Structure formats: C-alpha cells, structure tokens
Amino acid sequence: MKKEYLLTPGPTPVPDAVRLAEAQPIIHHRTAEHAEIFRRVSENLKLIFKTKNVVLTFASSGTGAMEGAIINTLSQGDKALVIRGGKFGERWAEICEVYGVRVIPVDVEWGDTAKPQVIEDCLNKEPDIKAVFTTLCETSTGTLSPIKEYGEIIKKRDNTLLVVDAISGLGACDIEVDNWNVDICVSGSQKGLMLPPGLAFASVNEKTWKFAETSNLPKYYFDWKKAKKSLETKGQTPYTPAISLVIALDQSLKMLKEEGIDNVLKRHNRLADATRAGIKALGLELLSKYPANAVTAVKVPDGIDGLELKKILDNKYGVKVAGGQAHLKGKIFRIAHLGYMGTFDIITAISAVEMTLKDMGHPVEIGKGVKSAEEILRG
C-alpha cells in the first residue's frame, strides 16, 4: 500500500463530502430542482469572487473561460496588453493571436511581475489598448501580481478592461473583484474550489457588457451573453451543464461559506508562510519575488537533479509536487498549499523534501524545515 499525497497546484485534493456529492444520482438540468442549485452556486460564487456582478459557469476547463474573456469583449485588430511572466500569461497572448487581437507584450522574468507604473506608461503611450490581461497567481512560478494597483490605473479608462486569470489564485490569494475594479475574473474548479476539473467560471461587470455589445469575434459555446440570459431568466445554462460537478460545487461552496472566505484566505496565508519558512530553513531559495499563497516555487539547489528529486518524492514518499515548466523544467519544484489543505499537508511536504534532499546527498539538516514550519503553524 503506497499512501499518496497530492500537493500539486491543480488538481487539488477533493474533500470526501464533495466527492460523495458528485456521486449522487444524476438529476435533469431543465428542472426546478437543478435551477435552485444552479442559482445558489451562482450566488455563493459571488462571495468567493467578492463581487455583486454575475458569475457565469461553464462546462470546460479554465482555458475555456480565458478564451471566453477575449472573444466576448474584443474584435479583430484590437490591441491588448498582456503581462507575460509565465506559462499562463503566455496563454493569454496565444489566444489573442489566434483571434487576430494585436498583443502588446509586457514581458517580465519568470518569478517577477509587472510594476503598475509600467502598465500605466504603456496605456499612456497606446491609449487605444482595449484590455489588459494578467494573472492573480501565475501558477507556473507561484507569483502574485498587484491586481489592486492595476485596477486603480485601469478604472480611470472607460475604453480598457482589466481581465484577470485567477484560476489557481481564487480562494487562496485575496482578490476583491469589485473593490479592486477587476472587470473580468476567470477561474476553474480544480484549485481553491476543491473540486475535480471540468468547470470554469467568469465574473463579469457592467463595463464589460458594454464591450460585449461591440465585440465581433465569433463565439457559440462560450457565448457569455447567452449564458447570462439563461442564468438570469431560468437558472440554467444554454447547453447541458456538467451536472454532477455543479452539485459537487454546491457542497464545496457550502464548506467555504461555513469557514468564511476571509478565514479561508488566512488559512492559505498561514500554510504558505509555513511552507516558505520550512523551505528557507533548509537553505533553499524561492523562485518568486512576490510569492503567492496558492503555490510555492522552490529553486532546485545546485548539484541536485530536479527531475530526480521530483521522482524520489513521488516514488519513495508518495508525495506528488509539480515540476517546472518550459525553461524551468528540472530547475524548480512547486508545492501547492491550495484548496482542501491544512497543517499536516505542509508538514508532509516539508518533511518529504528534507528527507529526499538527504537521500540525494544534499547537505541538509533533516527536521530543521519541519521545525520552522511548525513554529508558524502553531501560531
């Protein structure tokens, strides 16, 4: 028996109560029973996004909501500023390019993020930029972006939207969609919402719906106006929803609501702090200049083979962490503290890392990382 521990930034562990909700007998989606559930999850999602505006739900992975954010607001030839400091920033640019949206990139080193002043300068130079695309937590580097500061800049511009990928960030890193002037915020189910993958979300404000009126990019399955209308008039989706996942979402939102979203965020902050302390106590370095509370990216120390480290963590200890992507492959590993996680998930992670490093002959004092983590986790 090899007991396994999933410590990846998506999918994240799904609580038993959520898995059992998902396994309930299926119900029909054009019924009052389903409409009641769908309206309730749509309302409860607003608490997580901290918005009064509509939150749409789609049967797709998070990328579907990213594509939706572009095709429902922009037109061919429009200019979009895209902040790229990792794989998911790059994805915004890739989707824009597919649709003939002109990308103005702001490239930063992986692990860094764009200074608000840089964004403001770009917008001043090219005032016809229609949207700024960024990430709350760039999953590939564990980096937090200053969304609130971006919002301060963009809110003054009627012709520019702030669009945030909060796929791995939501429910772990604070985002106040309305107070911070985020026009579109997209997310997915398999992260802070403690569900399997298969649902995507988008909070959409009034400013955005004005853009939707003029957008001429083609859309059908991801047509947001249709989704809004169907939700508001009937408590439904235009096309068959992923019913079992919606029912599971109802359960996970109930749990998050009971804990309270700000307590959920505090828990993530505590777990992230403990992880960072444990890692540093082992003499390792973090990749990110602005570490997010969803996932911690750790530089593989010199002389250690990062792929081998990940393999030992998995094969010997049953601990699944994520590796590095693109040019960071083998150079970093990433420990998630995201979703259904508590004190001993962090102890497990740090303990596994220190034992593995010792196994690999790295000069590390085992127990030292766990001790540092415990000091924070007790508090």
Added chain:
Amino acid sequence: MKKEYLLTPGPTPVPDAVRLAEAQPIIHHRTAEHAEIFRRVSENLKLIFKTKNVVLTFASSGTGAMEGAIINTLSQGDKALVIRGGKFGERWAEICEVYGVRVIPVDVEWGDTAKPQVIEDCLNKEPDIKAVFTTLCETSTGTLSPIKEYGEIIKKRDNTLLVVDAISGLGACDIEVDNWNVDICVSGSQKGLMLPPGLAFASVNEKTWKFAETSNLPKYYFDWKKAKKSLETKGQTPYTPAISLVIALDQSLKMLKEEGIDNVLKRHNRLADATRAGIKALGLELLSKYPANAVTAVKVPDGIDGLELKKILDNKYGVKVAGGQAHLKGKIFRIAHLGYMGTFDIITAISAVEMTLKDMGHPVEIGKGVKSAEEILRG
C-alpha cells in the same frame, strides 16, 4: 419518500459503479497513471464509434464538439449543407452562421428526415459544398437519419465531409463510422455512455485532417490538431481534462465492452420496440416517421394538455420524461430508452403513461400498453 425515475434523453441514469468511479480520489492528469487511463478510454471509445481513427475527448458538453467540427474543418465563406428537422439540426446551422459559413438548408418537417436523393441533388447542384451536417438521432423528435446512405453519396466527393451529431444516438442507434464513411462523428457523455454530462467526443478520419490543414476559422480550446497531438504523443489533453469524468468513463466503457457493443444496440432496439408497441396499444401515435432506438416521441392525444400530462407523470408518479421543444411544446412527450436502461424502465414508462392518461380522463384501457410491451420484452 418519492422514488424518482429519470427517463429523459440526456442526462440518463448513471450506474452505481460509474458514480463510485467518479467519486474516487482525484489523480493528477500529467502522470503515467492518468495517461494509461486516458489512452485506454480513447481506444475503447473506438469500439463504440466502430472506427479505427482517433477519438478525441473534451471537457465540455456535446455542443463544444459540434462547434469544434466546424471550426477545425471549414473557412469563412465556405458552403455547408445542413439537414434541419429539429432543434439539433438547427444548432449546426446556428454555429455555421456565427462563423460566416454559408448555410444551405435542407428543411424537413420535425419527425421526418432528408431523403438521400435530396442530398445528392443538392451536392450535384452545388458541388462546392464543403460539408454535410446531420444528426444520427435528432433528439428533439426521436428521428433516425439514413447515415449509411448519406455516406455512400458523400464518400465519392473528396471535397465534402459528412459530419454527424450522434450525441443522443451513439450507443443506442447503430452507426459504423468507418464502414459508413462518416468523416466526423461527435457525441457526449450523458446519453448512451451512461455518464454525467461534461465530456464531448469526436471521431475524426484522415479525410477530415486534410480539411483541417486549410481551415482558417479561429480556435483555441477546441483546437483538434492540438488535441490529437497531445493524445498521441503523451496520452494527455492540451488543457486540464475533466479527470473524474474520464475515470468514470473508463468504468462505463468497461461495462459496455463486457456487454458487447452489438448486444448494447440489440438491447436498445428491444426496449425501443417495446416502448413503441406499448404506446401504440394505448391508441397513441408516434411523432417520427423513422423512430430511433434512443428516444420515442409520442403525440399528445387530442383533448389532453401535454404540459399537464408531463406534470402528473412527474409529480404523482415520479417519472421524468421530456416534453416537446419549440413549436412542439405541449404537443409531444419523449420517453428515453437510452443508456443504463432495461426491461422494467420500459414497464415503468408505459405503466406511468397509461395511469396518467386514465387520471386525466382519457379513454384508455389501463394495463393494455404494459401487456403489449411485455410481449416484446419477454422475447
């Protein structure tokens, strides 16, 4: 305690073993463990589609695969022949129009289908038609189309694809994708495959990939070339798959394989025959000229309020059937014999219908429909 019976043409009942598979602890999708499962389901799906070609799986509802069939093969201004005899035929046309594909409609009465000769004449008249879009079973009317005959016509034309929506048909109505020269066949999870909704499928042949080379319609999430490459090289999907549904699919395909696809089809034929016999014995008429084995559409008899009939079936007897859509609302009701269904689901359906009609004062001999159904179900 109100015991409920789901007899709708999607979602269909999900077997316990499938629901429990769906509720297993989540695993990561970029692992050998998931790749093994994903490769296995992709192979087993070929048995259901009766194809040697690739079958792609997407996290979306069936409509996502319909959109994919258009955007991965056609270009703006291309001509498409669309057979419209119900809601889902109409959907093909709607999606084409969104993308600037010129629709040449072949409209038939709801409950009817297009004669192969009509299709041949159209193609002779407009030989630059790039694709013919149709449905195996038009869910809104329970009508079967002569796909094999369409295939005979279209296979001779290198510049025309045959694209079939088998969303409700697959696993209930026979379709031999390769032998019948179907170029693209799309389906969804919540019908004959006995799963919750949330997965869409597309079988794609070599002729189609040639169209994909020249197609210039924009696509990202539903990019089929990327999906094929990811499956074939890594046993993965480009974006996070709906992992719990994929694991459930592995279980449902195991069950269908054990029964044998041709036995599955025979079972559906027997259940459909019994349903039709039971309905006719009650003096009711079928809507469709070519009734499909997935769902039976029944005309509401004169003097009976169809919406009220559906309500009594549901509220008094706990039996959920589907009503009519669009102009058939209140005029028909639809009984599914689709997916995880057997003898007593049909007995339940016919029994509920005869009791309800009696309740409503319709001159019906109760027991007579059940008797006729039993005569077939025994055989």
